[in-house]
Amino acid sequence: MKTIMSRLLHSQSSLPRLYTMAVSRNGRLLSTDSNNVDEPFKVEEAETVDVPPPPTEKLLVLGGNGFVGSHVCREALDRGVFVSSISRSGRSSLHDSWANSVVWHQGDLLSPDSWKDALNGVTAVISCVGGFGSNAHMYKINGTANINAIRAAAEQGVKRFVYISAADFGLASYLLKGYYEGKKAAETELLIKFPYGGVIFRPGFIHGTRRVGSMKLPLGVIGAPLEMILQHAKPLNQIPLIGPLFTPPVSVTKVAKVAVRAATDPVFPPGIIDVYGILRYSQQKTA
Ligand SMILES: NC(=O)c1ccc[n+]([C@@H]2O[C@H](COP(=O)([O-])OP(=O)(O)OC[C@H]3O[C@@H](n4cnc5c(N)ncnc54)[C@H](OP(=O)(O)O)[C@@H]3O)[C@@H](O)[C@H]2O)c1
Numbered sequence: 001m002k003t004i005m006s007r008l009l010h011s012q013s014s015l016p017r018l019y020t021m022a023v024s025r026n027g028r029l030l031s032t033d034s035n036n037v038d039e040p041f042k043v044e045e046a047e048t049v050d051v052p053p054p055p056t057e058k059l060l061v062l063g064g065n066g067f068v069g070s071h072v073c074r075e076a077l078d079r080g081v082f083v084s085s086i087s088r089s090g091r092s093s094l095h096d097s098w099a100n101s102v103v104w105h106q107g108d109l110l111s112p113d114s115w116k117d118a119l120n121g122v123t124a125v126i127s128c129v130g131g132f133g134s135n136a137h138m139y140k141i142n143g144t145a146n147i148n149a150i151r152a153a154a155e156q157g158v159k160r161f162v163y164i165s166a167a168d169f170g171l172a173s174y175l176l177k178g179y180y181e182g183k184k185a186a187e188t189e190l191l192i193k194f195p196y197g198g199v200i201f202r203p204g205f206i207h208g209t210r211r212v213g214s215m216k217l218p219l220g221v222i223g224a225p226l227e228m229i230l231q232h233a234k235p236l237n238q239i240p241l242i243g244p245l246f247t248p249p250v251s252v253t254k255v256a257k258v259a260v261r262a263a264t265d266p267v268f269p270p271g272i273i274d275v276y277g278i279l280r281y282s283q284q285k286t287a
Pocket of ligand 1: 089206
């Protein structure tokens, strides 16, 4: 017995020091030394890096022929992702060459039978479907249509779902009751159905070149300088009642870049991202 005990003690003292290791996405080793009892347990924060998505990603863009949706499609194609889209008019009036690389489905999100097959094999969805009109119409397009898509995607086992919602402009939002109530209903559904892979974007005004028929509207002429000034004036945004009016605009290319990353990067945090978050993520370098 004495010999066994002495062997055990000996073998314990000769054990190498125990290490707990974690490997962050960029390959850095994070270690905690369990022998170091004097220091409190410290975990180095893992740095996330915007790495290109694996080629197996299959992205479905809802509203891929719209202003935001078309930029999302282009960004995803640039990053080597397979892209398909659903909208009521399908490819619509897009004549750019990149549009040839998208698989266009025609379907109305309010009639799920018209598009459910488009979800086959899809790994991530970005919804850019929304619109204005009467309160009832706004609730249907921003709320019901997206809720249908979120439910169908969850049933099909889609991993990640990004929803382009909108910043609440406080008092001004009251005039667009159906729009905001629809957005909030879709947000709630997303948080329930995609607790680990659901990301909600809440941008204010999105600027860039918007096509209206054959015309191109350069919204960036106003949006870009305002974005530059207001992104550094965050305290103004906290002023009661009028604060939300100082929400900085954000460019459509930034929204698209961060949305594609949120849809394809498995460590992108789920939850709500406001315009300051979109601006911050858009500054991170692409690997
Ligand atoms: N633009 C901004 O400044 C801004 C700011 C904050 C938030 N947002 C939000 O960002 C999203 C995209 O905005 P956007 O400016 O790109 O809008 P948009 O150009 O009007 O695009 C809307 C897209 O939704 C599709 N769509 C509408 N109803 C549909 C339905 N029932 N079924 C399938 N597709 C449908 C449209 O295509 P079809 O007509 O062919 O169906 C179109 O592709 C919206 O949710 C909007 O509320 C925009």
